Amino acid sequence: MSSILIVDDQPGMRRTLEILLRKAGFEAIAVESGEEVVKLLPDIKPEIVITDLKMEPLSGIDVLRQIKEQAPETAVIIMTAYGTIESAVEAMRLGAFDYITKPFKSNEIILKVQKALEKTALVSEVERLRRQADPLYGAHPLIAESPAMKAVLERVKKIAMTPLTVLITGETGTGKTQIARAIHYSSPAAKGRFVPINVAAVPEPLLESELFGHEKGAFTGAIRSRRGLFEEAHQGTLFLDEIGTLSANLQSKLLGVLQDREIRRVGANRPIAVDVRVIAATNTDLEAAVARGEFRRDLFYRLNVARIHMPPLRERRQDIAPFVRYFLSSLSQRMGKNYEMTPQALDLLLKYDYPGNVRELQNALEWAVAVAPSPMLRPEDLPEPIRASQQNETASSRPQAPCTLDEHEKQLIIDTIARCQGNLAEAARILNIGRTTLWRKMREYGIGKN
Template sequence: MDIRVLVVDDELSMRQFLAILLEREGYLVDQAESAEAALALLASQNYDLVFSDVKMPGLDGIALLEEIKKDSPDTAVLMMTAFSTAEQAVEAMKLGAYDYIAKPFKVEEIKVLVRNALEKRDLKRENKRLRQEVQERYSFSGLIGKSKAMRDIYSLIEKVAPSMANVLILGESGTGKELVARAIHYNSQRKDKPFVAVNCGAIPESLMESELFGHKRGAFTGAINDRPGLFEQAEGGTLFLDEIGEVPLQLQSKLLRVLQEREFRRVGGTDARRADVRIVAASNRNLEEQVKEGTFREDLFYRLNVVQVQMPPLRERSEDIPALVEHFYKKFVSPPHDGQIITASALKLLMSYRFPGNVRELENLVERCVVLGSREITEDVLPFQIKRDCTEIVREICGAHEIPADGLDIEAYLNAIEKRILLQALEMNGGVKKKAAEFLRLTFRSFRYRLAKFGMDDE
């Protein structure tokens, strides 16, 4: 790709010298004898680098620098002058100049400065592109699904993201809890600060305090240097504590103090450090049950549970499966073909499957189909487990009944099957409705609604 350079100087000899030098290096060079002429060229052409003298008749180089940075902030600008002062140099650097050099200068010095300026500009552009890519990935467009459950979650994220409120995300493994946490962060005012994620269940108990809060040199065997913890790494941003239910009781009290006081101490340290961090926590456990059992602090639970996001399992939003399949297919097939992605029979099987691994399991399934070379997902390429489970569910519930010769009241038949399943689930779980609901992969509210339909909900 061609690199375009603009040289601005009222001295013809200096313009020609720099133009010849830069053209020999392979750059495309334009010249302007004044800041006004330079602005006219900049209005019709994009430049990667501008060389500008400071002292020129009319508009000076500092004013030109301001105009360039206003309209084209990614353009690198090198200022040059025969009358260098420290004040001018500081002013130029504050306004965004890459460097400020005094005449006369050496040829090699110019070559190095140009290369470095262009490299820095490329790095800034790449960082900007990556930030934009990350924000797009974890904005609402990164969450797939149009079911009511997902629309409610989008609405909740939109409301809670701009605040500083702690958020607790609950749901089974694979439902996308971290994706929601990232969406909250990247739709907040902290989006340009770090998002730090940690799986509390993956850290040994003996190291967890040091991981979270850092440690001082000599605090324990192996602590050979001072080390910042995750709270310091997430300064100004968001700390995502996944599987918060795995944090031991002793550390829960210290975590509670950080949430209350907004300060912490490194292990082995005495200095209190401020914690400008937003906390988003998640768990696939029932934290309220843990509170009752005494394995999770009640006060910490309420501190974390300012806003709760309940992630629905995939089996409760099967209408989102077609969109998810298409999303994952495009992710793994490059470039994606224009034909059909999945057959109707294969999609029907997926929408009947229970997906114990939720969205993560579906993603892995689509990747498996692509790796096996399938341009179209058919029944033949689906794992045996899915076909077997779907067949067994139908066989277990419906048996081998045939439609009677005189016809069938399908509503009454299906209601009878549903009622029998509800009763069996209650019986198998000792009459405890909450357990029976979980057993049938239903929310408690949905389970009670179904019981009430048959006059079986006595509460």
């Protein structure tokens, strides 16, 4: 439902417009002054503001300027009397969508509102297409040279055209947010907003209000009503990252939203219907969390309707070189230099296991660009863990001096005792032998003697 904010210091006009617009199917809120508009803008984000021109102390022109600073995507319609049309024309020059002269007929204002909504919808669509086409929108692009990622993208295409709730799993840094965006922008919900939130990053006392909104006076500091992210994502997609960290209380509330398709603001008495596609992501094992009683089983099944697993970068090595090319191209544009990489440096990157996945690869290249003495990146410019991994691999590949079975067993016992910090009972358990046997072998091999 489209939201419209009405501003007029005449109670009769406010009430008339509010009733008229609600009957026409719009969500209308009326206020009596420009000061109230300025206070409400950060919270309600209306699609249209209809404001009277002659008001004090903030005039309609003042309100227009504030809107263009804080919410430039909001369309403004100016109401004016016949004697102040020149001021209305000035408002158009400053960015107002249109003006209407009082008195006006009901169908006139409805027609102007509909045209304003068409314009805002067009602007939103252009922005959506721009974001889709812009490879820099998001942390990194979706690269799929490997069979594993090609399979993921095929699954994304199928799931995107359904309204199903999606659970994305995978290690940190694999690109779960990019997959969520791809689902949204490839789906019928793309006409709405993609609203992401990392639930682990928001303190528990604030998260309920962040998700569901609150009413004025619901708690200390709630000086005005506020829409939550579910309302912001109405007819779009809400992406809940790190869903495994959600508290038991909010797990219950989220389950209710998924079941009933309505939310209740903190401190509110009535529910609000929402049409939102939910995509959740986690880097933890939710099934194990369910088994431990840390995550609701019924919520897990509600989220796990369609699942996509993001493979780690070490399982999609064909994608490493394309990522390197992309990140170096982006860094070259940003830094004004043409960065390249020696074959030896690229070979190090291709062989590394990336516990931090794509994010670690991006950080490694940014580090290399920062420390390299020239635009040609060499092995010594890469972070130490990547260089060290190659050194360890080289050392392990060297031919070892042959050893007897007894020597091998002796070294295994020494290493196990050291790993257990001298705890012989634990070492015996790991070696799968009795403690008496362990003591006997230690005497035979002279282990523990100074």
